[in-house]
Amino acid sequence: MWACLSPLAVEALGEEPFWSAKPGPWGELQVRVVYLEPSDTLLAAVAKPNAVPRWVFEQTTESAVRADLQRFGLSSVLIDRLFNPASRTISGNVISLFPTVEEVTSLSVPVRSALYLELARSSANEYQRDPFFMLGSDLDDWLAGSGFNEAQTKLFRGLLWQRGDVIAFSDIEVLLALAKDPTEVRNTFRGLTRVRSLLVELKLPLKGDRRAFLDYWAAQQPDSPQLTFLRAVTQRRAEQTVDITHFLPAFARQRIYTYPDMTLRAKGYFPDCHWTALNFFNLEPDNQYLDMSKAAARLMNGYAAIDPPFTFGDVLCFMERGEGIHSCVYIADDIVMTKNGDSIMAPWVLMQLKDVENIYRGSSATRIQGFRLKR
Numbered sequence: 001m002w003a004c005l006s007p008l009a010v011e012a013l014g015e016e017p018f019w020s021a022k023p024g025p026w027g028e029l030q031v032r033v034v035y036l037e038p039s040d041t042l043l044a045a046v047a048k049p050n051a052v053p054r055w056v057f058e059q060t061t062e063s064a065v066r067a068d069l070q071r072f073g074l075s076s077v078l079i080d081r082l083f084n085p086a087s088r089t090i091s092g093n094v095i096s097l098f099p100t101v102e103e104v105t106s107l108s109v110p111v112r113s114a115l116y117l118e119l120a121r122s123s124a125n126e127y128q129r130d131p132f133f134m135l136g137s138d139l140d141d142w143l144a145g146s147g148f149n150e151a152q153t154k155l156f157r158g159l160l161w162q163r164g165d166v167i168a169f170s171d172i173e174v175l176l177a178l179a180k181d182p183t184e185v186r187n188t189f190r191g192l193t194r195v196r197s198l199l200v201e202l203k204l205p206l207k208g209d210r211r212a213f214l215d216y217w218a219a220q221q222p223d224s225p226q227l228t229f230l231r232a233v234t235q236r237r238a239e240q241t242v243d244i245t246h247f248l249p250a251f252a253r254q255r256i257y258t259y260p261d262m263t264l265r266a267k268g269y270f271p272d273c274h275w276t277a278l279n280f281f282n283l284e285p286d287n288q289y290l291d292m293s294k295a296a297a298r299l300m301n302g303y304a305a306i307d308p309p310f311t312f313g314d315v316l317c318f319m320e321r322g323e324g325i326h327s328c329v330y331i332a333d334d335i336v337m338t339k340n341g342d343s344i345m346a347p348w349v350l351m352q353l354k355d356v357e358n359i360y361r362g363s364s365a366t367r368i369q370g371f372r373l374k375r
Helices: 040-045 062-072 076-082 101-105 109-119 139-144 150-158 172-177 182-192 210-217 227-234 250-255 262-266 273-278 292-302 353-360
Strands: 011-013 016-020 029-036 055-057 088-091 094-097 132-134 161-163 166-169 195-204 240-243 303-306 315-320 323-332 335-339 348-352 367-373
Touching: 040 182, 040 262, 055 109, 062 076, 062 094, 062 109, 076 101, 101 172, 109 161, 132 353, 139 150, 150 172, 166 353, 172 182, 210 227, 273 292, 273 315, 273 323, 273 335, 292 303, 292 323, 315 353, 323 353, 335 353, 348 353
Parallel strands: 195 348
Antiparallel strands: 011 016, 016 029, 029 195, 055 094, 088 094, 132 166, 161 166, 195 240, 303 367, 315 323, 315 367, 323 335, 335 348
16 A cells, blocks of 8 residues: 555666656756665764653543544544553643553554544654654665664554655654664664655756856856856766755755754754755854744845745745744755754755655645745
8 A cells, every 4th residue: 555655757777766857947957865864973862762652642631532532443442441540641631541562553554644643733742743754765665774673674564654645654662662682772763763865966968058057056146156166067068967965055065964963952052944944045054043033034034925936045934824834945846955853863855845745734724935035
């Protein structure tokens, strides 16, 4: 049932698949998938989740939770077991249920999906709220490099759930319970924190309009530092490719495909999507954009609201009922640069816009508003 995970419109280049972006002033782009993994130092610094599954329901009552679980499709027998005093705690209006591994694995995909969408409403259920996503990639390909043992691989396949149009995984605790030693615990956590990104290359020689190409990647800045290299690229005549990260402004070029420096956490400094988008063209990052109100003021006063088509460097803001829930930067075709959350485990990546939408489109009320920096 997961056949939809295979990449669309891929061609074979040796052993490595790629697809071609739509043509445009950005040139001919070839897109591949890469997986980013945190370093051993970063993994060691991050607390590992407890190996005991837990479902937390807040601002509710036992009767309301029982009714919800029944509505999601859990059996009456399972619900009664979950509310056995040995399997739950109740503190005021917060109810915590502690299902066994067998109870977690017994849920069907539709039941798990309905339940986990409800659990995702609470920050106490961090892995339902921020699950691991299978975004447009082949499941077998991803698992081949995951480092999971055989039992974990089988279990992982059985615990996937559907969040909108994307496949998700949340049961990290269950996988950790199958780790046999500290090395497997580390490898399991590393596997689940791998992040999919895109590697995008310009195909040369340039076949499009040279002036339009230069204007596009210089973002209409006649003094753009990238112009020196961009002009040199247009003069190449041999068939070759160039990574487009060379065309990014210094701020973005220094961060793409990297994780935040751990020293930032010690300073209480957590770069997020809005900070990233608003600093895209800056030589030095402006940390006032870590404040949501200041970031919003900068977007409203320093940028002009625009409609598609978008161009290089435009900020795309996901809006829901007037609130900006995520920002990313348009690169070319359907490719954006994004940092998905303020976690130190969230690297800066290139993604397809449709995949970002799958993560952040919370409802039919969610819309994407473009903003262009005023010159």
